[in-house]
Amino acid sequence: MLSKHYDQLSTYRKSSATLTEPVTILADQFEATKIGFTVTQDKETKISWDFDSLKTTVQTIYAFALTDENSTLKRCEHCKGFYIANSSKEKYCGSACRNRHNVMKSRERMKNEDSHIE
Numbered sequence: 001m002l003s004k005h006y007d008q009l010s011t012y013r014k015s016s017a018t019l020t021e022p023v024t025i026l027a028d029q030f031e032a033t034k035i036g037f038t039v040t041q042d043k044e045t046k047i048s049w050d051f052d053s054l055k056t057t058v059q060t061i062y063a064f065a066l067t068d069e070n071s072t073l074k075r076c077e078h079c080k081g082f083y084i085a086n087s088s089k090e091k092y093c094g095s096a097c098r099n100r101h102n103v104m105k106s107r108e109r110m111k112n113e114d115s116h117i118e
């Protein structure tokens with residue numbers, strides 16, 4: 001569901017300049033029945049969240065990451081998983097995915113070169 005949501009959001013983000021009114025992406029898909037929190041004071045003021053399920057927890061973290069302008073939530077170009085990027089140029093969730101993707105690209109290049117020879 002998050003994957004589908006992110007794909008739709010990406011499409012709307014690309015055309016955001018032409019949107020005439022706000023668009024709700026996958027309306028009614030986030031259905032938490034309870035999100036509670038407590039605020040405690042020690043040396044610092046802290047908030048503790050209380051979610052009804054792991055699913056709600058993941059969805060809420062996802063929503064905060066999407067809407068935080070300092071967040072760099074991205075999708076890996078190889079495994080399509082979500083990750084927090086260290087820079088806007090990063091394309092892969094880690095070195096394993098980057099290496100696998102480069103191997104695939106070089107194998108494709110070799111295949112194309114072979115077919116030109118024949």
Ligand SMILES: [Zn+2]
Pocket residue numbers: 076077078079080081092093094097
């Ligand atoms: Zn990956």
